[in-house]
């Protein structure tokens with residue numbers, strides 16, 4: 407079995423296949439993940455979603471992360487989510503489905519928010535809040551390393567600096583044309599390679615070889631539509647830049663809390679000696695953009711929202727930050743399933759690939775090995791839902 411793309415999702419799939427007795431060969435143009443979203447996220451893990459399939463995938467992941475919590479830095483300190491008058495009725499109306507699927511979640515008034523997190527001293531505009539104690543924060547790098555280590559123990563191999571620029575599914579196998587880049591592939595060269603039409607990937611400095619596998623899976627994150635296009639199929643997903651920054655706030659210690667999501671859409675949590683904060687401006691254009699706006703992002707988007715909610719954030723220092731890609735679909739749910747005979751896919755997680763990685767890997771491995779979904783049923787995420795008008799619209803999105 408070949409897996410194209412060994413980010414957190416591809417690595418989880420390799421482990422899940424190994425658990426089912428199938429050895430995976432994972433190929434990636436950059437195993438260190440310089441342009442991979444798995445290296446650039448906020449580490450949030452929650453089953454607090456509105457769509458049952460998203461809750462189910464995250465719940466399965468959380469149950470696994472609980473077992474390996476120390477190894478992957480899983481801190482189950484909950485998600486505190488603040489809602490304004492417009493969004494609160496929607497949150498309340500989904501509590502039943504969340505609880506029904508075994509996800510504990512409390513309803514809080516604004517006054518209760520203030521008592522529970524005294525640092526939140528500006529309660530204006532909060533119509534209500536939810537607190538979900540099983541949610542939390544994880545170290546995504548440790549989680550990816552965990553998947554890779556376990557999968558290697560189960561027979562998986564990882565090929566680095568290998569770019570796939572042709573995929574031919576046949577009746578008895580899948581043939582992949584691979585370009586092995588030489589060791590000098592720099593960041594700029596990598597970016598040029600990834601952003602171009604994959605069929606035109608240069609083979610001047612490396613070497614071409616063919617990989618044959620009984621089946622293959624495309625797990626290339628935001629780059630997946632380019633790979634799928636090789637089969638003449640368009641994918642309704644686009645890459646959108648998301649920025650995060652680290653701020654120094656010595657007077658404020660939020661380490662007792664997990665993720666806090668403000669009514670403004672700002673999310674933040676304690677991160678070592680700093681606070682990690684992210685915000686996704688709705689006007690961000692689609693495209694493979696990785697530039698971080700630095701102080702401008704901090705001053706225009708982050709600081710005003712933090713200070714509007716908590717007066718202890720009056721004095722803050724911008725430390726650093728970065729940008730990465732969300733792979734976003736029209737209904738903001740992932741695309742998973744069978745793409746063609748012997749060819750599978752799992753990508754476009756729309757901002758939740760870390761928290762769904764375990765569940766998604768297990769579900770897809772069942773589909774590949776057993777021919778159908780098992781305990782984690784991701785059938786609702788098949789790409790034909792767009793043509794059938796059966797969207798899995800996930801509104802609880804940041």
Ligand SMILES: Cc1cc2nc3c(=O)[nH]c(=O)nc-3n(C[C@H](O)[C@H](O)[C@H](O)COP(=O)(O)OP(=O)(O)OC[C@H]3O[C@@H](n4cnc5c(N)ncnc54)[C@H](O)[C@@H]3O)c2cc1C
Pocket residue numbers: 410411412413414415416433434435436437439441442443444445446447448449450451568569570571604625626627628629630633648649650684729730731732752753754755756757758759760761762
């Ligand atoms: C700022 C930010 C915050 C986020 N916060 C969270 C969060 O709190 N919680 C959460 O769950 N998710 C979060 N996400 C989303 C999460 O990071 C992604 O959903 C997840 O990492 C996707 O993993 P992946 O394995 O699908 O893709 P990736 O990690 O992008 O891996 C894809 C791999 O495919 C390889 N590849 C691509 N094309 C080719 C090719 N042609 N040949 C060979 N290899 C190829 C790439 O090199 C890469 O290693 C966030 C994302 C960002 C940007």
